[in-house]
Amino acid sequence: MDETIVKTEEQEFLEEEICVAENLVYRRPKTLTDLDLHYCPGCGHGVVHRLLMEVIEEMDIQDKVIGVAPVGCAVFAYNYMNIDMQEAAHGRATAVATGIVRVLPDKLVFTYQGDGDLAAIGTAETLHTCNRGENILIVFINNAVYGMTSGQMAPTTLPGMVTTTSPFGRDVNKMGYPLKMTDLVAQLPGTYYVTRQAVNNAGNVRKTKKAIQKAFQYLQQKKGTCFIEVVSNCPSNWKMTPVESNKFVEEKLIPFYPLGDLKSPKEETK
Amino acid sequence: MAKVKGDIVVDIEKCKGCELCVVACPQDTIALSDKINKKGYHYMVKIKDNCTGCENCALVCPDAVITVYRKTGKKKEKVATITNVQKDMTLEVN
Ligand SMILES: Cc1ncc(C[n+]2csc(CCOP(=O)(O)OP(=O)(O)O)c2C)c(N)n1
Ligand code: SF4
Numbered sequence: 001m002d003e004t005i006v007k008t009e010e011q012e013f014l015e016e017e018i019c020v021a022e023n024l025v026y027r028r029p030k031t032l033t034d035l036d037l038h039y040c041p042g043c044g045h046g047v048v049h050r051l052l053m054e055v056i057e058e059m060d061i062q063d064k065v066i067g068v069a070p071v072g073c074a075v076f077a078y079n080y081m082n083i084d085m086q087e088a089a090h091g092r093a094t095a096v097a098t099g100i101v102r103v104l105p106d107k108l109v110f111t112y113q114g115d116g117d118l119a120a121i122g123t124a125e126t127l128h129t130c131n132r133g134e135n136i137l138i139v140f141i142n143n144a145v146y147g148m149t150s151g152q153m154a155p156t157t158l159p160g161m162v163t164t165t166s167p168f169g170r171d172v173n174k175m176g177y178p179l180k181m182t183d184l185v186a187q188l189p190g191t192y193y194v195t196r197q198a199v200n201n202a203g204n205v206r207k208t209k210k211a212i213q214k215a216f217q218y219l220q221q222k223k224g225t226c227f228i229e230v231v232s233n234c235p236s237n238w239k240m241t242p243v244e245s246n247k248f249v250e251e252k253l254i255p256f257y258p259l260g261d262l263k264s265p266k267e268e269t270k
Numbered sequence: 271m272a273k274v275k276g277d278i279v280v281d282i283e284k285c286k287g288c289e290l291c292v293v294a295c296p297q298d299t300i301a302l303s304d305k306i307n308k309k310g311y312h313y314m315v316k317i318k319d320n321c322t323g324c325e326n327c328a329l330v331c332p333d334a335v336i337t338v339y340r341k342t343g344k345k346k347e348k349v350a351t352i353t354n355v356q357k358d359m360t361l362e363v364n
Binding site for chain 1: 275276277279281284286287288289290292293294309311323325326328329330331332333334335336337338339340341
């Protein structure tokens with residue numbers, strides 16, 4: 001006897017193949033090269049690399065963008081970002097970017113720098129670039145230490161935070177106070193869009209991506225310097241697991257470096 | 271009836287086992303494997319079949335190893351075939 005199996009709508013839905021092209025909602029951006037990133041497991045550098053490349057792919061500006069890589073853990077950024085890139089001497093990324101954008105004003109130029117690079121050895125270059133209002137995007141990864149050189153105190157290290165050069169915690173009387181670069185540059189008339197974001201959870205990652213999208217749009221409109229600080233982690237030098245490090249970002253770093261736009265264009269803040 | 275269903279595909283050789291996806295997943299769909307990849311890391315695996323395709327794991331992944339698929343809603347079924355459409359015709363569907 002013939003028996004016909006009648007499937008419910010639900011069964012049919014559940015059994016249907018999901019991993020097919022029409023259902024694709026997220027994949028590794030093609031603007032990221034196929035190399036394995038050298039960063040430590042869980043490091044925020046990887047997330048920000050990916051977000052930059054996602055935005056560049058979605059905006060279809062791969063051939064218009066020029067990146068400037070720093071000295072620090074992200075020194076090999078040019079190996080991973082499949083765009084034109086230039087390496088700069090320690091701290092001088094914004095000076096190099098100034099040169100590039102002045103010679104090629106129609107290119108969308110960004111720098112990618114850590115806090116040791118941007119806020120210590122490169123403070124002067126950074127402030128003057130912002131003050132001149134060069135049409136570049138500065139992506140500033142603040143992980144509160146010098147990552148590449150094994151976790152020395154950075155200008156951004158929190159008061160009381162233990163690092164290899166502040167083993168008893170940062171004593172602000174001896175070592176000074178944390179430098180809030182983003183607050184500083186927001187005061188300068190040359191900057192157009194200044195924001196502080198984080199990548200410690202999926203919600204913050206989404207917001208960081210939006211900020212990067214906006215910044216590239218402003219660059220296209222030649223509005224002036226855009227500055228995105230990303231509060232990030234350094235699990236290896238903080239001596240934490242990646243999950244613990246993101247908790248530390250949430251509980252310690254973000255209260256000290258509050259997230260949000262410090263300067264957003266007037267037409268938007270009505 | 272389940273309205274949304276998702277799935278993930280993981281490039282296990284690129285995974286560094288940082289576990290950020292495991293805490294980001296609201297469905298507890300993923301965990302670290304007991305096995306290790308060529309780099310020596312315990313890579314991430316799906317342990318349940320309840321993925322909704324929310325993308326959270328892929329968003330927090332520093333190594334971009336996760337591909338996400340999502341399927342929403344019911345399949346569109348054919349209700350009726352309309353032939354001989356005439357001008358000013360009205361059609362009511364309950
Ligand atoms: C002129 C010069 N001075 C010092 C160094 C050593 N050095 C290399 S990386 C680094 C700090 C990098 O820290 P950061 O910018 O915070 O980046 P991270 O590694 O944390 O991503 C220092 C001081 C150098 N390479 N060049
Ligand atoms: S040392 Fe810190 S900043 Fe550098 S790759 Fe490792 S976790 Fe990231």
